[in-house]
Amino acid sequence: MNFRGHFIFVVVAMGSTAQVHAQQERHGTINVVLSNRNGAVVVTDSRLSNSSGIAGSGQKLFVLDDRTVCAIAGFYDNPGAQFNDPTVKAKLEPLDVSVPGVMLNFTNAGKTSGDKLISSHLEEIVEVYLFALQLSADLSWNPASPAPSEAILTVVGYQDHYLYLSGVKLKPYHIGRAWKYLPTEQIDTVLGVGFLSRIEGITAVADAVTKDPKRYAKQPLLKDFAAAITDNGANLAVNQLEEIADDLEIETASHSALVVGGARQTAIFANGRLTYKGPRWEKSTLSAGQGLGIFEHVSASHSSLNVFKIPRTARGAVFFEGNLDHVSQKIDGIAFVSSSIESSTLTYNGERPTSLGGSNRISNSMLIVGRAVNVDDPFLKRVQLDFPDLKIVRNE
Numbered sequence: 001m002n003f004r005g006h007f008i009f010v011v012v013a014m015g016s017t018a019q020v021h022a023q024q025e026r027h028g029t030i031n032v033v034l035s036n037r038n039g040a041v042v043v044t045d046s047r048l049s050n051s052s053g054i055a056g057s058g059q060k061l062f063v064l065d066d067r068t069v070c071a072i073a074g075f076y077d078n079p080g081a082q083f084n085d086p087t088v089k090a091k092l093e094p095l096d097v098s099v100p101g102v103m104l105n106f107t108n109a110g111k112t113s114g115d116k117l118i119s120s121h122l123e124e125i126v127e128v129y130l131f132a133l134q135l136s137a138d139l140s141w142n143p144a145s146p147a148p149s150e151a152i153l154t155v156v157g158y159q160d161h162y163l164y165l166s167g168v169k170l171k172p173y174h175i176g177r178a179w180k181y182l183p184t185e186q187i188d189t190v191l192g193v194g195f196l197s198r199i200e201g202i203t204a205v206a207d208a209v210t211k212d213p214k215r216y217a218k219q220p221l222l223k224d225f226a227a228a229i230t231d232n233g234a235n236l237a238v239n240q241l242e243e244i245a246d247d248l249e250i251e252t253a254s255h256s257a258l259v260v261g262g263a264r265q266t267a268i269f270a271n272g273r274l275t276y277k278g279p280r281w282e283k284s285t286l287s288a289g290q291g292l293g294i295f296e297h298v299s300a301s302h303s304s305l306n307v308f309k310i311p312r313t314a315r316g317a318v319f320f321e322g323n324l325d326h327v328s329q330k331i332d333g334i335a336f337v338s339s340s341i342e343s344s345t346l347t348y349n350g351e352r353p354t355s356l357g358g359s360n361r362i363s364n365s366m367l368i369v370g371r372a373v374n375v376d377d378p379f380l381k382r383v384q385l386d387f388p389d390l391k392i393v394r395n396e
Contacts, residue, residue, distance in 0.1 A: 042069055045264060070121070072151070124359050221250055224244045264277075316334065357386065
């Protein structure tokens with residue numbers, strides 16, 4: 001068996017009693033994507049906020065490789081399981097720490113696949129984040145409390161010398177006392193045909209200009225955006241797109257200073273090249289023993305029992321671009337991403353969150369389902385949808 005891997009930090013409940021109610025938060029962000037035939041720009045703010053006001057800065061724009069970026073909105077403000085560990089002083093919300101940890105380390109693993117479709121980048125990230133959200137969502141659902149906010153992912157990059165955009169919203173819903181997330185409103189589009197603007201997060205300013213651009217034709221920070229909408233903006237130079245995106249972020253921050261602002265993060269796509277402008281973010285230094293293991297390019301063949309085990313110090317594991325061939329494997333607590341599973345037997349008992357999404361390839365294999373797994377189990381329903389040829393057998 002060939003093996004290599006590394007840990008990343010993602011906060012999950014440190015004990016079965018660690019539960020919190022969803023709380024009303026004052027939060028927000030802005031993600032701006034503008035493009036035309038000359039290129040594209042992606043701009044985000046970096047402000048983090050909560051019910052007490054400004055809470056610091058966080059990375060919201062991630063360079064996946066030398067051709068692709070991902071902008072996020074709504075991840076930092078989702079409530080979830082807090083630390084239940086006397087050695088940890090700060091009672092941080094889980095995603096305050098896990099967002100950069102998951103994204104930075106996962107994208108480092110994914111950098112080996114330079115020719116990947118933009119939609120495939122998004123699919124992999126969605127699968128990892130849904131898994132991480134499940135691990136951290138030890139919530140006591142209360143009808144009187146607001147739901148966690150939706151989380152938004154937008155991936156922009158070059159594919160076959162053209163620019164593409166793929167985006168998705170992860171909307172929360174509850175099953176019993178747990179919050180889950182459902183991918184919705186996915187968009188896949190080629191850029192460069194005409195002027196495109198995609199604004200996520202706090203969109204009130206951009207929405208107002210889009211609805212009535214003439215009203216803002218003389219307003220200093222918004223007149224260029226208004227003109228681009230009126231005249232289709234197809235001929236604007238990339239530096240002009242950047243100025244418009246910056247102005248939108250500044251104007252939005254002026255109306256929502258407690259939730260939008262801080263250092264801007266910018267990705268510029270022009271002439272087949274990607275340039276990043278903004279802060280250089282430090283990686284998390286927290287203990288990997290409290291986290292999620294990510295293992296890349298793991299291979300195993302002709303093994304009779306559970307060759308892959310979740311490390312004792314981790315809450316779950318992600319296997320990225322792995323290969324199982326004639327293997328028997330228990331999959332509770334494991335997320336498979338862009339992996340190949342052939343002629344293998346998988347066992348699922350419903351003991352931990354598990355992910356086997358559509359980025360994987362499965363052939364001539366069987367899934368054995370434990371007695372305690374309900375027929376309405378979300379994981380089971382997803383697997384049946386994504387892999388109709390997978391033989392599913394209940395262990396009676």
